[in-house]
Amino acid sequence: MLQQKYYEEPFLKTFQTTITSKKRDNGQYHLVLAQTIFYPTGGGQPHDTGFINHVPVVDVYEEDDLIYHVVERDIEEQQVLCEIDFNRRLYHMEHHTGQHLLSAVFLDEYGYSTEGFHLGTEYCTIDITTSHLGEEKQKVVEDKVNAFIRETIPITSYIVSPKELELLPMRKAPSVSEDIRIVEIADLDYSPCCGTHLTNTGQIGLLKIIKTEKYKGMTRVYFVCGTKALSDYVDKHSIITQLSTLFSTPESELLTRISSEMEQKRGLELELRKLQEEMLEYKARDIVTENPSSFVSFDWDQGSIEDAQHLASNIMNLGPDTVLIGVGDRLILTHDGTEDFHCGNFIKEHALPRGGRGGGSAQSAQVFFSDAEAKNKFKSYIETIFRSQTHTEKQ
Numbered sequence: 001m002l003q004q005k006y007y008e009e010p011f012l013k014t015f016q017t018t019i020t021s022k023k024r025d026n027g028q029y030h031l032v033l034a035q036t037i038f039y040p041t042g043g044g045q046p047h048d049t050g051f052i053n054h055v056p057v058v059d060v061y062e063e064d065d066l067i068y069h070v071v072e073r074d075i076e077e078q079q080v081l082c083e084i085d086f087n088r089r090l091y092h093m094e095h096h097t098g099q100h101l102l103s104a105v106f107l108d109e110y111g112y113s114t115e116g117f118h119l120g121t122e123y124c125t126i127d128i129t130t131s132h133l134g135e136e137k138q139k140v141v142e143d144k145v146n147a148f149i150r151e152t153i154p155i156t157s158y159i160v161s162p163k164e165l166e167l168l169p170m171r172k173a174p175s176v177s178e179d180i181r182i183v184e185i186a187d188l189d190y191s192p193c194c195g196t197h198l199t200n201t202g203q204i205g206l207l208k209i210i211k212t213e214k215y216k217g218m219t220r221v222y223f224v225c226g227t228k229a230l231s232d233y234v235d236k237h238s239i240i241t242q243l244s245t246l247f248s249t250p251e252s253e254l255l256t257r258i259s260s261e262m263e264q265k266r267g268l269e270l271e272l273r274k275l276q277e278e279m280l281e282y283k284a285r286d287i288v289t290e291n292p293s294s295f296v297s298f299d300w301d302q303g304s305i306e307d308a309q310h311l312a313s314n315i316m317n318l319g320p321d322t323v324l325i326g327v328g329d330r331l332i333l334t335h336d337g338t339e340d341f342h343c344g345n346f347i348k349e350h351a352l353p354r355g356g357r358g359g360g361s362a363q364s365a366q367v368f369f370s371d372a373e374a375k376n377k378f379k380s381y382i383e384t385i386f387r388s389q390t391h392t393e394k395q
């Protein structure tokens with residue numbers, strides 16, 4: 001295909017060419033150019049974006065040996081200026097070439113071959129044939145890859161016939177009947193590939209494995225390269241610097257410092273819980289002393305719903321059999337089970353007709369009201385019933 005200028009000069013950012021054909025589809029225009037610097041989606045690498053005569057190119061695809069450039073509006077001129085989003089292209093090349101190198105080193109060092117490759121916008125992944133990749137192996141591979149990067153090994157690409165392919169030291173030769181494009185990292189890796197690549201390993205700059213996870217019996221390795229690896233470092237450095245200031249601790253001691261802070265926090269939480277429980281016991285005693293009755297009712301906004309339920313059970317341990325507590329927009333009704341009374345049924349029967357929503361078990365129920373006045377009215381209603389009648393009558 002003569003169209004593929006991006007193979008001859010993968011670093012070309014702008015290019016003058018001509019439109020050779022055009023078709024209209026769904027309000028968009030699909031242009032074919034005499035030659036193009038726009039890479040079409042394929043081989044795991046996303047398409048380039050950019051402009052043709054300042055009109056945005058939203059998609060690039062290959063069909064029947066032609067490369068189509070999708071633009072949102074018609075371009076009348078035949079002579080056009082193409083401009084690609086070079087940062088996007090460079091990101092793709094850094095990661096695609098980085099992937100070839102990383103896959104080659106995993107195979108050479110440990111015999112793990114690459115079964116999957118995904119080039120995302122934030123990172124790149126490969127799936128390698130091992131169910132467990134230890135930290136040590138990961139470091140060996142990462143160090144080796146970065147050593148090859150520093151060696152600035154030349155990268156070339158060429159088309160070979162099936163016969164010529166047999167003579168190449170391919171790790172896994174594809175069975176093809178047609179000519180095929182090979183990307184070679186000199187003497188190190190020969191891969192069949194249709195992507196755009198850097199011209200030497202040094203241009204990858206840096207490769208960092210950022211995490212690994214188990215994936216369908218294999219290991220998925222996440223990594224970043226080049227400019228993305230630098231921006232990842234910049235972001236992480238900024239976070240570490242801020243943490244270091246926040247904890248007034250040198251970076252090297254941050255981990256120990258945060259671990260001990262967390263341990264201290266857990267201890268304080270336990271201590272606080274203990275004190276809260278003691279406080280709820282004192283509170284229960286105060287309430288029962290002030291209201292020596294089998295039914296106790298009050299408002300309480302000093303704790304959570306769980307605390308209120310805890311407080312109610314402390315109160316019942318001291319004698320009263322029924323407790324009504326107003327907490328925010330709801331009421332909690334609890335009963336100690338000594339009589340045939342069902343809190344949930346009581347709420348359903350009496351609160352629902354008065355605009356409340358709720359329910360619960362025999363010994364504990366809750367009811368919500370959307371306005372405070374209705375809640376207070378219902379609270380007074382329950383108080384009247386419980387203070388004037390026996391429980392059996394309340395049912």
Ligand SMILES: [Zn+2]
Nearest residue numbers: 192193194195
């Ligand atoms: Zn490739």
